Amino acid sequence: MNEKDKLIYDAKAKVLKALAHPTRLWMAEQLSDGERCVCEFADAVDADFSTISKHLAVLKQAGIVEDDKRGKQVYYRLKVPCVLKFMSCVEAVIESQVKTQAVLIE
Amino acid sequence: MNEKDKLIYDAKAKVLKALAHPTRLWMAEQLSDGERCVCEFADAVDADFSTISKHLAVLKQAGIVEDDKRGKQVYYRLKVPCVLKFMSCVEAVIESQVKTQAVLIE
DNA sequence: TGAATATATGGCAAAATAACCAAATGTAAT
DNA sequence: ATTACATTTGGTTATTTTGCCATATATTCA
Numbered sequence: 698m699n700e701k702d703k704l705i706y707d708a709k710a711k712v713l714k715a716l717a718h719p720t721r722l723w724m725a726e727q728l729s730d731g732e733r734c735v736c737e738f739a740d741a742v743d744a745d746f747s748t749i750s751k752h753l754a755v756l757k758q759a760g761i762v763e764d765d766k767r768g769k770q771v772y773y774r775l776k777v778p779c780v781l782k783f784m785s786c787v788e789a790v791i792e793s794q795v796k797t798q799a800v801l802i803e
Numbered sequence: 804m805n806e807k808d809k810l811i812y813d814a815k816a817k818v819l820k821a822l823a824h825p826t827r828l829w830m831a832e833q834l835s836d837g838e839r840c841v842c843e844f845a846d847a848v849d850a851d852f853s854t855i856s857k858h859l860a861v862l863k864q865a866g867i868v869e870d871d872k873r874g875k876q877v878y879y880r881l882k883v884p885c886v887l888k889f890m891s892c893v894e895a896v897i898e899s900q901v902k903t904q905a906v907l908i909e
Numbered sequence: 910t911g912a913a914t915a916t917a918t919g920g921c922a923a924a925a926t927a928a929c930c931a932a933a934t935g936t937a938a939t
Numbered sequence: 940a941t942t943a944c945a946t947t948t949g950g951t952t953a954t955t956t957t958g959c960c961a962t963a964t965a966t967t968c969a
Contacts, residue, residue, distance in 0.1 A: 705881045708897050712893045717816050720810065720813055722816050741804055746945085747931095748928055748948095750947055750948085752927095753946095762895070766945095769944085769945050771947090780896065783889035786883065786888060790865070790867060790882075791814050793866055841915075841916060842916095850959090853916085853961095854957080858957095875966050876966095
């Protein structure tokens with residue numbers, strides 16, 4: 698792994714890291730259905746408002762979402778919708794894990 | 804987000820988290836080309852042997868890779884190859900980011 | 910059996926992340 | 940202008956992650 702590779706993999710890992718939190722992942726998936734304002738997330742997620750705001754900032758920083766303010770509210774939407782196509786594969790990993798562990802129990 | 808959702812998103816995030824490290828991501832991508840023994844990674848990555856071993860353990864724990872020992876060496880391979888299909892999308896995010904930032908500079 | 914090689918594990922310190930609270934900012938309504 | 944509302948930011952603490960070192964384990968070879 699050379700210097701250039703290092704930069705590339707840092708960048709890729711950063712994107713994955715942004716999605717690698719249950720709340721952020723859930724929010725990203727919600728956005729696949731259309732934009733949402735912060736308050737809508739606040740209603741659904743059991744966490745401080747500031748916590749949610751910070752999670753959204755992480756997604757934004759990673760380039761996964763973009764936002765715009767309309768009136769008093771800030772709306773977030775997916776900037777690169779393909780991020781969610783990956784989820785079917787993540788689910789495949791989980792299923793495979795479940796099967797592996799089921800075998801162990803037998 | 805109800806209790807069940809919480810469990811589901813925890814599980815999904817765990818898989819993403821496992822990939823969300825430059826070294827682990829690089830190793831996973833290497834494996835898309837076929838199995839590798841730990842020593843091959845050790846040659847290519849500038850890190851302690853034990854560090855590499857731990858990274859591989861994280862990938863294994865997440866169900867992304869599986870290993871088997873043959874002689875003195877342990878070989879790792881992808882268990883669910885689709886994890887890498889996602890990378891084209893991660894790259895799309897990065898490109899989009901680069902463009903966004905390029906605009907800011909102008 | 911004993912030495913050498915390949916890998917894993919335990920322990921620890923440093924760095925990064927997460928969540929909360931309180932306070933700041935920006936916008937709209939009175 | 941003042942107040943209320945929506946969101947962000949700063950500060951702090953607890954938790955998690957990372958990476959190194961030293962040590963343990965397993966396997967092969969002499």
